[in-house]
Amino acid sequence: MSELSTLLPILWGGFCTTLAIFGLTLLFSIPLGLLIAVLKMSNWRVVRYPVSFYISVMRGTPLLLQIVAIYFGSYYLSEYAGVDFSFDRFPAVIVAFSINYAAYFAEIFRGGIQSISKGQYEAAYMLGMTRTQTFFRIILPQVVKRVVPASANEVITLVKDTSLAQVIAVTELFALAKKQQAAYASIYPLFVAGVFYYVANLLLSVFFAYVERKLNYYK
Amino acid sequence: MENVNESAPILKVEHVKKSFGDLHVLKDISFDLKAGEVLSIIGPSGSGKSTLLRCLTQLETVDGGLVQVDGKDMVVPNDSAKGPAVKYAPAKMLREIRLSTGLVFQNFNLFPHLTVLQNLCLAPVRVLGDGRKEARAMGRFLLKRMGLEGKENAYPCELSGGQQQRVSIARALAMNPKILFFDEPTSALDPELTGEVLKIIKKLAEDKMTMVIVTHEMAFARDVADKVIFMDGGVIVEQGTPDHVFRESGNERLAQFLSRFTNT
Ligand SMILES: Nc1ncnc2c1ncn2[C@@H]1O[C@H](COP(=O)(O)OP(=O)(O)O)[C@@H](O)[C@H]1O
Ligand SMILES: [Mg+2]
Numbered sequence: 001m002s003e004l005s006t007l008l009p010i011l012w013g014g015f016c017t018t019l020a021i022f023g024l025t026l027l028f029s030i031p032l033g034l035l036i037a038v039l040k041m042s043n044w045r046v047v048r049y050p051v052s053f054y055i056s057v058m059r060g061t062p063l064l065l066q067i068v069a070i071y072f073g074s075y076y077l078s079e080y081a082g083v084d085f086s087f088d089r090f091p092a093v094i095v096a097f098s099i100n101y102a103a104y105f106a107e108i109f110r111g112g113i114q115s116i117s118k119g120q121y122e123a124a125y126m127l128g129m130t131r132t133q134t135f136f137r138i139i140l141p142q143v144v145k146r147v148v149p150a151s152a153n154e155v156i157t158l159v160k161d162t163s164l165a166q167v168i169a170v171t172e173l174f175a176l177a178k179k180q181q182a183a184y185a186s187i188y189p190l191f192v193a194g195v196f197y198y199v200a201n202l203l204l205s206v207f208f209a210y211v212e213r214k215l216n217y218y219k
Numbered sequence: 220m221e222n223v224n225e226s227a228p229i230l231k232v233e234h235v236k237k238s239f240g241d242l243h244v245l246k247d248i249s250f251d252l253k254a255g256e257v258l259s260i261i262g263p264s265g266s267g268k269s270t271l272l273r274c275l276t277q278l279e280t281v282d283g284g285l286v287q288v289d290g291k292d293m294v295v296p297n298d299s300a301k302g303p304a305v306k307y308a309p310a311k312m313l314r315e316i317r318l319s320t321g322l323v324f325q326n327f328n329l330f331p332h333l334t335v336l337q338n339l340c341l342a343p344v345r346v347l348g349d350g351r352k353e354a355r356a357m358g359r360f361l362l363k364r365m366g367l368e369g370k371e372n373a374y375p376c377e378l379s380g381g382q383q384q385r386v387s388i389a390r391a392l393a394m395n396p397k398i399l400f401f402d403e404p405t406s407a408l409d410p411e412l413t414g415e416v417l418k419i420i421k422k423l424a425e426d427k428m429t430m431v432i433v434t435h436e437m438a439f440a441r442d443v444a445d446k447v448i449f450m451d452g453g454v455i456v457e458q459g460t461p462d463h464v465f466r467e468s469g470n471e472r473l474a475q476f477l478s479r480f481t482n483t
Contacts, residue, residue, distance in 0.1 A: 126320075
């Protein structure tokens, strides 16, 4: 059991990095996703087409590759341009995760927005509400309810995806567990890391079940 | 000399045309309505009744003709040879006109995430800038008038169709419109629930609310209306007093249409 008392603080440190990636990604990707969803429904092709392309690239290539591309890409581009705008490891991970998850959230939000009936817009219009008022007071609250289940899936996937950050040597939970595995010559550290992920997602599931129940005050 | 304000129509529609692509839905619609009058519009489905209401409430734009609401030009024919056939008023005026017209939808279109009282208060507070307190008081007063006391905190999904439609009438009335339009307000209701909605509309008519009502309830149309329009194929085939339209008109299409309702 003495193993555990030295292992836990180490893994806990990694878990905090994991949580930071998780939290910051949600913080940036959800508003960005909403913006992208709205842009993708634009009447203007010059807006719609690039946004569609962006979404298809984000969803059509591995996140792993995107992390590497942001990190090394920004580095090489800086060299080439002679101006340093390269990302450090951690910010590169946050940027890559945020723009990737924003694309997935955008598609979920767009589906939610488009599932609201035309009648809701017409009723608001007849009452003299502006487009902004209609969106934020009528449409968005209903969209939130509809997108919670699909978004919950993404959030739970994100917890597990954070382990991809190790590809550019960000020492999150999984990277540290692997290091300990080598040190202990046992899979025990990996098992403990697995418990961390599992418990985190268990708590998230409970949270989302609660939110869904809370939003069930109307049909 | 007549008082101009009293005799001027509150709604004036002249030669209104509307097409969807090649489909000419409204061909040449003209009528007018005075304040306090009730107009019933009847006609087979597909004859353009909803499209007409949607044009008058700005949910659709017309392709030709003139619409005047409460003395304000909403859309007028474009005199110049170039450009579109009609000229709409500036956005600000259109909004002002829109605020003076209310629409009750066939399928209510209540806001499902808001309580009954929130449905009624949202626009008065956010659009008209009424105080929260007075809006709530007005909302409660309207609910009482609709026979919906005690329902203010219910959500629309907890109400019957008839109750929902009465809430949506109250929501429109909360904006204090000059003209209230109804598009088949009872068509989405179970037959046993139509009565409660029609009764409310009848009460509004007694209170001299100016209304335009598209309906398939012939007895109701005859009782409540000062004026009836029979539409078919995008034109007004017959218009006049209820007596004229329902009894005296010799029009064949109208007679055929009406026979469908008496035979059942
Ligand atoms: N947005 C639209 N686009 C194309 N056709 C339409 C549209 N709205 C209505 N129509 C057509 O216009 C005709 C009249 O419809 P409508 O005004 O709904 O008639 P009513 O309300 O009398 O049943 C129908 O043939 C309908 O299919
Ligand atoms: Mg119709």
